[in-house]
Amino acid sequence: MTTYPSFLDNFTTTLMGTKPKESNLHHWAILDAFTDVQDAEQRLRSALTAASQAGSAAAEKLDECLELLLDRLAAGADLSMLLSTACCSVAGAPVDKPCALSGLEQDEPCCQEPEEPAACLLDACSNAFAELGNPHAVASADLVDILQHLPGVAGNHWRYSDLTQARLAQLLAPHGMRTRDITLPDGRRRKSYSRETLLTAMGVCTSC
Structure with missing residues (x-):
């Protein structure tokens, strides 16, 4: 980070x-x-x-x-x-031209100040953690793999199916979530999101 x-x-x-x-x-x-x-x-x-x-x-x-x-x-x-x-x-200042790689047609307006990710994205991440047994951390690549199967828009005009690790990082950054090098339960050391950081972003007390 x-x-x-x-x-x-x-x-x-x-x-x-x-x-x-x-x-x-x-x-x-x-x-x-x-x-x-x-x-x-x-x-x-x-x-x-x-x-x-x-x-x-x-x-x-x-x-x-x-x-x-x-x-x-x-x-x-x-x-x-x-x-x-x-x-x-x-x-x-907004630039008056369509965003590249946004998943929108070229004649659709999209350039504007970045919006905060919808709360449903945090819920989707929480569900992904739960699907994996709520480990202390999940690799960014693994999280994206799960989220890509969801319908709808993740945020910033990107559909869940179009998410990449870099796009997910942009969406989660306003919530204070960034990847760190973490050793996962299976022994791999990967750029990962911690469950504690996710819970904090969702407003859940982690010290109780």
């Missing part, structure tokens, strides 16, 4: 007496996707180095490398999609 502004950035804004600029969620999603690509490449390089030194256990290490390579390709695809998707607002 990209963290900005930092303490120094906030201090500079206060010192200069300027008003903080409102950030664009699409830009945040690009930064997070780029970070995911870098992290995936780093894990892949480390695994390849370990595989070259594994000796008799090389076959097992190569399976891990293949899985990490698939992760890297998926992260790259998400980043490519975000970079090629039109950003609907510049400095808070």
Whole structure:
């Protein structure tokens, strides 16, 4: 997860007496996707180095490398999609042209300030967690796989069937939900959403 502004950035804004600029969620999603690509490449390089030194256990290490390579390709695809998707607002002003990859016909108006995801999306995520036995975290890819089978619109004009990991990240970001590298119950370490964060976004007390 990209963290900005930092303490120094906030201090500079206060010192200069300027008003903080409102950030664009699409830009945040690009930064997070780029970070995911870098992290995936780093894990892949480390695994390849370990595989070259594994000796008799090389076959097992190569399976891990293949899985990490698939992760890297998926992260790259998400980043490519975000970079090629039109950003609907510049400095808070709507752009008068249709959004790319929105799932709408070209003559339908759609460019506007990003809307907050409907509460039903959080409910759908909660149901997906329940379907998997309410684990402490669910991989972003696994969550998208489940949500894609739902009818209707997830938010921001995207149908559930058209969701990708990057699009889901954009929809959940206003609710404070971002992916983290989490070791899942099956031993995989993936970009995942935690159940605690989801419950907090839904207004459920997690400390009771």
